[in-house]
Each structure stands twice: as C-alpha cells, then as structure tokens.
Amino acid sequence: MNKINNSIKACYINCTLKKSPNPSHTEGLMHLSMDIMDRLGVYYDYFRFVDYNVPPGVQKDMTDHGYRSDGFIKIKKSILDADILIIGTPIWLGEKSSECVKLIERLYGLSGMTNEKGQYLYYGKVGGCIITGNEDGAKHVAMSTLYALQHIGYTIPPQADAAWLGEVGPGPSYLDEESGAKDNSFTNRNITFMTYNLLHLASMLKGNNGLPNLGNNAEAWTEGERWEFKKNRN
Amino acid sequence: MNKINNSIKACYINCTLKKSPNPSHTEGLMHLSMDIMDRLGVYYDYFRFVDYNVPPGVQKDMTDHGYRSDGFIKIKKSILDADILIIGTPIWLGEKSSECVKLIERLYGLSGMTNEKGQYLYYGKVGGCIITGNEDGAKHVAMSTLYALQHIGYTIPPQADAAWLGEVGPGPSYLDEESGAKDNSFTNRNITFMTYNLLHLASMLKGNNGLPNLGNNAEAWTEGERWEFKKNRN
Amino acid sequence: MNKINNSIKACYINCTLKKSPNPSHTEGLMHLSMDIMDRLGVYYDYFRFVDYNVPPGVQKDMTDHGYRSDGFIKIKKSILDADILIIGTPIWLGEKSSECVKLIERLYGLSGMTNEKGQYLYYGKVGGCIITGNEDGAKHVAMSTLYALQHIGYTIPPQADAAWLGEVGPGPSYLDEESGAKDNSFTNRNITFMTYNLLHLASMLKGNNGLPNLGNNAEAWTEGERWEFKKNRN
Amino acid sequence: MNKINNSIKACYINCTLKKSPNPSHTEGLMHLSMDIMDRLGVYYDYFRFVDYNVPPGVQKDMTDHGYRSDGFIKIKKSILDADILIIGTPIWLGEKSSECVKLIERLYGLSGMTNEKGQYLYYGKVGGCIITGNEDGAKHVAMSTLYALQHIGYTIPPQADAAWLGEVGPGPSYLDEESGAKDNSFTNRNITFMTYNLLHLASMLKGNNGLPNLGNNAEAWTEGERWEFKKNRN
Numbered sequence: 001m002n003k004i005n006n007s008i009k010a011c012y013i014n015c016t017l018k019k020s021p022n023p024s025h026t027e028g029l030m031h032l033s034m035d036i037m038d039r040l041g042v043y044y045d046y047f048r049f050v051d052y053n054v055p056p057g058v059q060k061d062m063t064d065h066g067y068r069s070d071g072f073i074k075i076k077k078s079i080l081d082a083d084i085l086i087i088g089t090p091i092w093l094g095e096k097s098s099e100c101v102k103l104i105e106r107l108y109g110l111s112g113m114t115n116e117k118g119q120y121l122y123y124g125k126v127g128g129c130i131i132t133g134n135e136d137g138a139k140h141v142a143m144s145t146l147y148a149l150q151h152i153g154y155t156i157p158p159q160a161d162a163a164w165l166g167e168v169g170p171g172p173s174y175l176d177e178e179s180g181a182k183d184n185s186f187t188n189r190n191i192t193f194m195t196y197n198l199l200h201l202a203s204m205l206k207g208n209n210g211l212p213n214l215g216n217n218a219e220a221w222t223e224g225e226r227w228e229f230k231k232n233r234n
Numbered sequence: 235m236n237k238i239n240n241s242i243k244a245c246y247i248n249c250t251l252k253k254s255p256n257p258s259h260t261e262g263l264m265h266l267s268m269d270i271m272d273r274l275g276v277y278y279d280y281f282r283f284v285d286y287n288v289p290p291g292v293q294k295d296m297t298d299h300g301y302r303s304d305g306f307i308k309i310k311k312s313i314l315d316a317d318i319l320i321i322g323t324p325i326w327l328g329e330k331s332s333e334c335v336k337l338i339e340r341l342y343g344l345s346g347m348t349n350e351k352g353q354y355l356y357y358g359k360v361g362g363c364i365i366t367g368n369e370d371g372a373k374h375v376a377m378s379t380l381y382a383l384q385h386i387g388y389t390i391p392p393q394a395d396a397a398w399l400g401e402v403g404p405g406p407s408y409l410d411e412e413s414g415a416k417d418n419s420f421t422n423r424n425i426t427f428m429t430y431n432l433l434h435l436a437s438m439l440k441g442n443n444g445l446p447n448l449g450n451n452a453e454a455w456t457e458g459e460r461w462e463f464k465k466n467r468n
Numbered sequence: 469m470n471k472i473n474n475s476i477k478a479c480y481i482n483c484t485l486k487k488s489p490n491p492s493h494t495e496g497l498m499h500l501s502m503d504i505m506d507r508l509g510v511y512y513d514y515f516r517f518v519d520y521n522v523p524p525g526v527q528k529d530m531t532d533h534g535y536r537s538d539g540f541i542k543i544k545k546s547i548l549d550a551d552i553l554i555i556g557t558p559i560w561l562g563e564k565s566s567e568c569v570k571l572i573e574r575l576y577g578l579s580g581m582t583n584e585k586g587q588y589l590y591y592g593k594v595g596g597c598i599i600t601g602n603e604d605g606a607k608h609v610a611m612s613t614l615y616a617l618q619h620i621g622y623t624i625p626p627q628a629d630a631a632w633l634g635e636v637g638p639g640p641s642y643l644d645e646e647s648g649a650k651d652n653s654f655t656n657r658n659i660t661f662m663t664y665n666l667l668h669l670a671s672m673l674k675g676n677n678g679l680p681n682l683g684n685n686a687e688a689w690t691e692g693e694r695w696e697f698k699k700n701r702n
Numbered sequence: 703m704n705k706i707n708n709s710i711k712a713c714y715i716n717c718t719l720k721k722s723p724n725p726s727h728t729e730g731l732m733h734l735s736m737d738i739m740d741r742l743g744v745y746y747d748y749f750r751f752v753d754y755n756v757p758p759g760v761q762k763d764m765t766d767h768g769y770r771s772d773g774f775i776k777i778k779k780s781i782l783d784a785d786i787l788i789i790g791t792p793i794w795l796g797e798k799s800s801e802c803v804k805l806i807e808r809l810y811g812l813s814g815m816t817n818e819k820g821q822y823l824y825y826g827k828v829g830g831c832i833i834t835g836n837e838d839g840a841k842h843v844a845m846s847t848l849y850a851l852q853h854i855g856y857t858i859p860p861q862a863d864a865a866w867l868g869e870v871g872p873g874p875s876y877l878d879e880e881s882g883a884k885d886n887s888f889t890n891r892n893i894t895f896m897t898y899n900l901l902h903l904a905s906m907l908k909g910n911n912g913l914p915n916l917g918n919n920a921e922a923w924t925e926g927e928r929w930e931f932k933k934n935r936n
Contacts, residue, residue, distance in 0.1 A: 004448075017524045017573070019534050032466055036449075039462040050524060056485045056566050066487050093616050094841030098524050098570035101563060105485070108561050123392055136867055139381065139796030140842035146384065147377035148561050155435065156380075156390040158357055158445070165838055165870040169888025182466040186871025189455050192463040196449025201389065204438055211392070214238075215270075215430025221423050228273040229426040232266055232416040251758045251807070253768050284758060290719045290800050300721050327850050328607030332758050332804035335797060339719070342795050370633055373562030374608035382795050399604055402633040403654025420637025472916075500934055504917075507930040591860055611849035614858075615841065618848065623903065624858040626825055626913070650934040657923050660931040664917025669857065676906055679860070682706075683738075683898025689891050696741040697894040700734055700884040 004196075005203040010037055010044035011082035013075065015089040015100035020051050025132045025174035026088045029164055032188070033086065033130060033195045042199065045078040049099045056102050058109040072106045079107070083202040084126050085154065087145055091133030091165075096141045104148045111152040117210065118219035122153030124210025126201045128160035128194050132174045138163030155205065157197035162190035238430075239437040244271060244278035245316035247309065249323040249334035254285050259366045259408035260322045263398055266422070267320065267364060267429045276433065279312040283333045290336050292343040306340050313341070317436040318360050319388065321379055325367030325399075330375045338382045345386040351444065352453035356387030358444025360435045362394035362428050366408045372397030389439065391431035396424035472664075473671040478505055478512035479550035481543065483557040483568035488519050493600045493642035494556045497632055500656070501554065501598060501663045510667065513546040517567045524570050526577040540574050547575070551670040552594050553622065555613055559601030559633075564609040572616045579620040585678065586687035590621030592678025594669045596628035596662050600642045606631030623673065625665035630658035706898075707905040712739055712746035713784035715777065717791040717802035722753050727834045727876035728790045731866055734890070735788065735832060735897045744901065747780040751801045758804050760811040774808050781809070785904040786828050787856065789847055793835030793867075798843045806850045813854040819912065820921035824855030826912025828903045830862035830896050834876045840865030857907065859899035864892035 012034060016024040027048070037044050052071030055062040062070045079085055089100040113121040127149035131138045142161035150156050164174045164187045172179035181187065205211065213220075215227045246268060250258040261282070271278050286305030289296040296304045313319055323334040347355040361383035365372045376395035384390050398408045398421045406413035415421065439445065447454075449461045480502060484492040495516070505512050520539030523530040530538045547553055557568040581589040595617035599606045610629035618624050632642045632655045640647035649655065673679065681688075683695045714736060718726040729750070739746050754773030757764040764772045781787055791802040815823040829851035833840045844863035852858050866876045866889045874881035883889065907913065915922075917929045 017526065028466065032463070035464060036462045039464075056518060058485065058560060092526060092573050093576050093619060094845070095569060095572070095612060095616075098566045098573055101569045102566035104563070105560050105566055120392070136838060136841050136865075138870065139385075139838050143377045143381035143796070144563060146390075147373065147380060148563075150380065150390050150392055150394055151373075151561060153392045155392055156384050158354070158384055158387045158389055159450070160384055163838075163870060165867075167869050167886065168840065168865060168867040169886060184869065184871060188463060188465065192455070192461065193450045195463075196461070197445065200445050200448075200450075204442055208438055211431065211434050212237075214434075216393070216427045216434075221426070227426065227430070228270045229266070229422060229429075230269060230273075231422065232262065251760065290752060292719065292794060326760060326807050327810050327853060328611070329803060329806070329846060329850075332800045332807055335803045336800035338797070339794050339800055370604060370607050370631075372636065373604050377562070378797060382797075385795060397604075397636060399633075399636040401635050401652065402606065402631060403652060418635065418637060496934065500931070503932060504930045507932075588860070607849065607853075611845045614852065615845035615848060618858050618860055618862055619841075621860045623860055624848075624852050626822070626852055626855045626857055627918070628852055656931065656933065660923070660929065661918045663931075664929070665913065668913050668916070668918075672906055672910055679899065679902050682902075684861070684895045684902075689894070695894065695898070696738045697734070697890065697897075698737060698741075699890065700730065 004040060004199045005206050006041045008042055008084065008199065008202050008206060009082045010042060010084040010086060011078045012044055012046045012086045012088065013103060014048045015087065015097045015103055016048065017050060017090065017097050017099060020048055023175060024048065026090050026130065028175040029132050029191065030088045030130050032191045036192065036195045045082070047075050049103055054102060054106060056105065058105050060109055076110070083206060084198045085149065086128050086130060086198070088130040089141060089145070091131060091137040091141055094137040094140060096145060100145065107152060114218055117213040118217035119211065119213050120153040120218055124205050125154050126157055126198050126205065127154035128198050130191065131161065131163040133165050134171055134173055135166050135168050138165050155201060157201040159190060159193045159197060162187060162194045238274060238433045239440050240275045242276055242318065242433065242436050242440060243316045244276060244318040244320060245312045246278055246280045246320045246322065247337060248282045249321065249331045249337055250282065251284060251324065251331050251333060254282055257409060258282070260324050260364065262409040263366050263425065264322045264364050266425045270426065270429045281309050283337055288336060288340065290339065292339050294343055317440060318432045319383065320362050320364060322364040323375060323379070325365060325371040325375055328371040328374060330379060334379065341386060348452055351447040352451035353445065353447050354387040354452055358439050359388050360391055360432050360439065361388035362432050364425065365395065365397040367399050368405055368407060369400050369402050372399050389435060391435040393424060393427045393431060396421060396428045472508060472667045473674050474509045476510055476552065476667065476670050476674060477550045478510060478552040478554060479546045480512055480514045480554045480556065481571060482516045483555065483565045483571055484516065485518060485558065485565050485567060488516055491643060492516070494558050494598065496643040497600050497659065498556045498598050500659045504660065504663045515543050517571055522570060522574065524573065526573050528577055551674060552666045553617065554596045554598060556598040557609060557613070559599060559605040559609055562605040562608060564613060568613065575620060582686055585681040586685035587679065587681050588621040588686055592673050593622050594625055594666050594673065595622035596666050598659065599629065599631040601633050602639055602641055603634050603636050606633050623669060625669040627658060627661045627665060630655060630662045706742060706901045707908050708743045710744055710786065710901065710904050710908060711784045712744060712786035712788060713780045714746055714748045714788045714790065715805060716750045717789065717799045717805055718750065719752060719792065719799050719801060722750055725877060726750070728792050728832065730877040731834050731893065732790045732832050734893045738894065738897045749777050751805055756804060756808065758807065760807050762811055785908060786900050787851065788830050788832060790832040791843060791847070793833060793839040793843055796839040796842060798847060802847065809854060816920055819915040820919035821913065821915050822855040822920055826907050827856050828859055828900050828907065829856035830900050832893065833863065833865040835867050836873055836875055837868050837870050840867050857903060859903040861892060861895045861899060864889060864896045
C-alpha cells in the first residue's frame, strides 16, 4: 500500500491562452511534474486546451447546441480514463484564464452522471493544479480551481497546488532566464510534493476501489435512502 | 477497508460571532453532522470558538506576545488529536467570519511543524466545512476554507462542504421555522455526503498510517533529498 | 450637477453561455436596468458576447495571432464610446462564466493605452455588474468583476452590483415564473440603485471632464514625474 | 473642481495582527500614502486596529452584547467624520487578516443607517486599500475589501489598491532592507495613483454634496417610491 501503483494514469490540461506552437510558461512548469511521472513510469496525457476549439457551455456535447464540432469529446475521454487530473493555468488580472473556466464548465456539464456504485462520476479520482503568473494570484486561482474539482467529486490531497510568481509588478515570466524561476526552491518543492501526494492518494483510492458508497450514493439518496442521517428536529 | 474505523476522532469548531448561550444557526446545521457521528459511534469534540477568547496572531502561544491568556491551547490539543476537522462558519457580507479567519491563522501558526515521518503536522488528517447564511456566499467561503486546510496538510474528500442559504436578500435564517431550511433536501444530502466522505477518507488514511512520506517529507527536502524531481533544464 | 446628463452612453454586455435566440435569464434581469435607461432617455448598446465569436487572448487584435476574425473589434468600439459599462453574467459552479472572463481579458488587453490626459484608457468611465444564478455566488462574482473594472481604470459607484439568486440547491431560474424572482424587492431595489448610481457618477465625471490628471498621469510617471510622492526613507 | 479640496479628511486603519510597538510592514507602506496627504495638507487619523480590543460582532455597540468595552466606538467616530477610508492589511495564507474582517463586520453593523438624504450612511465617501505580503494574495484581498466598501456605500476610484509582494515562497517583507521593496516602482506608482484618485473623487463628491439621492434613497424606496423602475413584465 505504500508503493505508487503505476497502473495509475494522469491527465494534464494546460489552459494557457496561447495556441501552439507559442511557448507557454505554464507548460514549462507543468513539465516538472510530468517529468517526475515519466521517471516513475506513470502514464499521462497532455493537452493544450486552447488548441482544441472547445465551445463554451454546460451540455455534454455542444454539437447538439449550435456548434459544428466539439473538441472536448477527445479530452473528456482522457479525463474519465485517468485517476489524476492536473489543471494548469496562467493568471490574468489575478484570475485563472477563461480557457480554464471553460474547462471547469465542461467538467461540470458531466457532473450529474454517476458511476457503477451510484456515486458522482469523478468519485475516486484525485485532482491538483499548477499555476504561473508574473506577480500575484496563485492562491486565489488554486482555491477556486481545487474547490471546483472537489465539488464535482475529486479528492484533493495535501498541498495539491504548485505555482511560480515573481515580485509584484510587471517582470519576467517563468521560462524567462532573468526570472531565476527554475531555481525557486519553494516552487520546486511544491511541485514535487503535489505530484507525489496525487500519486499516493490515487494509489490508495485505486487499491480500495475508490471510496465506499455508504452515505454518498447519489442514486440511493434519490430513491430515499438516508443511512444515519436524520432531519433536524429542533 | 470498506468499514468506517470508529476509533476515528473528529473535532468540530463553530466560528459564529455570537457567544454562548445565544443560539447559533451554524450550530444548528452542524448538529446534523454530529448526530450522524453519534449514531455511528464516532467520538468528537465541539467548540464554539468565540467563547474561548483566542487572541489573533500566527505564533504558537500568544501569551509570549503580549496576551494574558490564550484559549487556543485547549482547542489545539483537540485538533491535533483528531483525524477530522470540521469548521463551521456563518457568512457576513459574503465572507467567512473574522473568528473563522482567526482560527485559520492559528492553525497556520503551527503548520511549519512536522510529524514523526517528517511531513507537515496536519498530513494524514481530513477536513471539511459547514456554512450558513441568509442568502449568498457559501461556495466562496468554502473555497477559501478548504483551500487553507489542504494548504497546511489536510486531505479534502469529495463534496466536503455543506451549506444552507435562503433566497437573495434579507430573510429568515437556518433555524427560523419560516425558512423551511430543515427540509432542504440539497443541504441535507450534502451534509450527509460530507460526513460520510470525511469518515471514509479518514478511515482509509488511518488504515494506511497516513500518507507515505516518499516525495513529501519536508525534513528530507530541507536536507537535500529530491526523489525523482529534477530542476527545469530548458 | 444634480441632474442626470443624458448625453451619457452606456454599454451592456451579457456574458451568458447560451447563443441567441436561446432565452437568457441574465438578459431578463439586465432588461430592468436598460428599461430605466430608456425611460430616462439614456442611449445604450447591448451585446450578447457569445454571439460574436470572440477569441481568447490579451492582444488588441487577435487576427494578428492566428484567428481568422475577431468579434471584439465591434464591441470594443461601443465600450470605448460609452461612459458606463455594465457586465452581465450567469454563475456556474460559483463563478462568473468563461465568456465573462474572456471579456475581462480582452478589456485588459487594451488597458496599457492612455487617454489624451496621459491616464489609462478607462479613466473617467464607471462600471457595474448584473448577475443571475440558481442559488449562490453573486457577491463572489461581483467582487471579482468590479475589481477588474476598477483595476483598469473604471470608477465604481456605491452598490454597483445587482443579482438574483434562489435558495441553495437546484431550482427555478430568474425568468421561470415559479421562482417569483421578478417580485424580489431586494433585487429590484439593487438594480434601481445600481442604475441611478452609475448615472450620477458618470454625470459627475463627465461634467468634470473625467478625473483630473494630477497624480495619476501614467505617461508623466514614466517620464519621472512624482508629484508629492517620496520614496520610503525608513 | 480640478483642485484637491483640503478640507477633506481621511481615516487610515491598519489591520496588522501585531500590537504596538511591534513594527508593522503594512504601516510602512501606509506611510507613503499618509506622507502625500501631509504634503498636500490633508488631515487624517491613523489607527492600529488590534490595539483597540474591538470585539467581534455586527451590532452597533458590543457592550450591549456581553463585552465590557468596545474599542470600535472611538474609531467609528473618525470613520464617520472622514471623507476617505483607507484600510491596510497584511496577507496570511492568501487572505486579509482576521482583524481586517472584524473591521468590515463592524462597518457592516452600521450599514443599515441612513444619512440626511435617506441614503445609506457611507454614501458620498470614497474607499481604498493598502496590502503587504511576502509573496501572494494582494489582488484577492483587494477585491474582497473594496467589494465590501462599495457594498455598504463607498465609491471606489480607479486603481484604489496598492500593494507590495515579494517572489513566491518565504522571503523578506516590505520593511526588510534585503527585499528592496521601497524601490519597487510599481508599488510606488500604485500608492501614488491611489492616493490622488481618492482625493480627486472625494473632492468631486464633496463639491457636489455627495451623490444626488434620486434613485438611491433607501428611505424613499421603503416608503414605496420607485422612480423610473418598473417590475419585469415578461
């Protein structure tokens, strides 16, 4: 149980606003985590979300709602296959990118579905996030991103976010040599702890076949099951 | 492994602004979760934070910093003994209470300490939150509270927050009969799922003696260990 | 000075995720404010952002960055012509829509430009926001939206946000008859106060030719002017 | 109208967690703004909130609610006398301090009162904030603080927040020489622009005897006045 289960799969999604092949600072930081996965022999997919022309919306398939194609279909498959989801995003004006919000809306569009145990679809999976910005906003972005993930069913391990930020005000970005960002020991430690914690918790959940469905079976609740819950009598 | 380990202990802290014996709506909602714990035979402590005259600050013991007494000492013992921490808070102007922020500051004041495995102190514990308000702000408060908990080492299970809110604008509060809040099925479901998910994850972590310390041992990192992390070479 | 200057222009942008001609609850609420403008003889434009295929990014014209067209060009003209900007957005998972975030990114993409007084482009304009959701998140969305507006140069009058939210949990939306939302006196009052406060402050700023540029002239600062600022000497 | 009205008064409140005479980094940054006020001949008060033993709560006078004294009474007088309120706060775990939240709760406790024009009490006043932290969170803290101020009646000028933050991770604070913070041109510019913008808008509002009370008179609304508002007919 103390070992990392390397049948685990991860899915990394980079929500930069810049299409390929423009360099992405966020991708630069995400590589540190993917490299650890490589060395541990853990399989992962990587997507740059903006390259996939994903329509906005909260429906399962947006081609039913006026869009000619829906690039989320392919990404969705990887997300649902994976045990770990890691969302990367830049910060603009102190917030996660609009591509990141769109990704969360699309994830949310599937969140009413249930697994074979009657639990919401993302139960048993774990989530984290990686953030880059010039100067401010990493915790704000992380709190909102991790909240969304736990809300739809992901488990969040300790210290599940890692970020790089420079001093307040305009300045070099993560990949710019003059930022010295690659030597930031705090960022490097956090991305290491995040990656291992995601793997430990995913291994633990996989070894237990996810969370038991006592007390969290959405289908059973709908049918009237209440387990040890009783309404407030006061 | 599918059973709830009932040697587990929980700690509930209510961050209402109202001193005892004034009724607390937040306490009213917290009781639903505590009642489930009672029926499952799980031990818990309950504190109304504002009754303990806890000084603000981020030091371990504020009597060393100009305060005559420090009510956090007793609460801290329970928090560190417990496997589960559940923070309750009302919402004022869309935010968690100042008592709740003070509690988080005091938790943070201990967060640099490490356990016997070299991990930060709260590793292996799980956290959730319970929120009441007239009309708005539960998700905002939850994202900030749960973020703080995972940041200092807590694991956050799926759907680890439960709340009651009325329609926008002034109106009755949770315990007021005319609110009909006790019959809100969404709130009742969420507090049930939250309570069981906290118990499942705490049982799983306890059964595994917490998280393995591979890749997240803060003491080892300080001494130079890097596991499979390597600095960015680009 | 106590009269509303009706040479004032307003620009309303609805950031619903639903393309026309789908009904938009947010539009329903925005109509209350636009109707006041109509009765006062104030000119305004209205845009449903998602209909304009606006590319994500923080550049002035995204056709220079790999996109075939950029629907923001037309909207931008109206924003820059107007004295008042009112952003409407729905709430998804407690957050403003991805279309709303994209709009803010595009506004931000122009924010380094200066007016004829050397101030940032949006100085002298006023901003507000209108929000609808099923159940939670209006203040959280407003704080982030209004912050972005003041950060790039807008002035924010008192009570510059109005919203409708139902009780916590799934339920009817703003335009659904069973919500009773149109009779919510709190929402109706807030949209009234917001609309008049935007008009009063825009009238006042217009009557003064915007804000004086003493102490906030970005071009002068760059050239070394410091007015009464002196560096910290301690 | 283009001149700063120097009968204007400002009130600065520092929400550091550290009691006097401990040095406060936030106070260090606030001094830059107060020094501009001094040179312009504008009167201001300065309070270190934590020194006043202010009880938590949302009542006007907490001595009626179980507290022996209420240090807010004196501070309140200065706030209500002043045309400008500037809140300073440090950042802990990405959030404003618990003292700052307590201050906002106490401000909120008075917010239902009205002025001689029937408007909420803080109408006609302007607000801003000053923030210091090691590494992250200034925009997050500012959005929440400025939101609260506009919600209760303050007008927010452009760029009404100023902050200093270092690079991500632990490191020197604002007053520490090795931070180089006093030479940060972005911080210095923002504190200058903030101070002048507060003065310009306060002068303009004072010259107009506040905001006209057409469409925002809370007492009149309660008595049934609706101006040009009409209920949604759809």
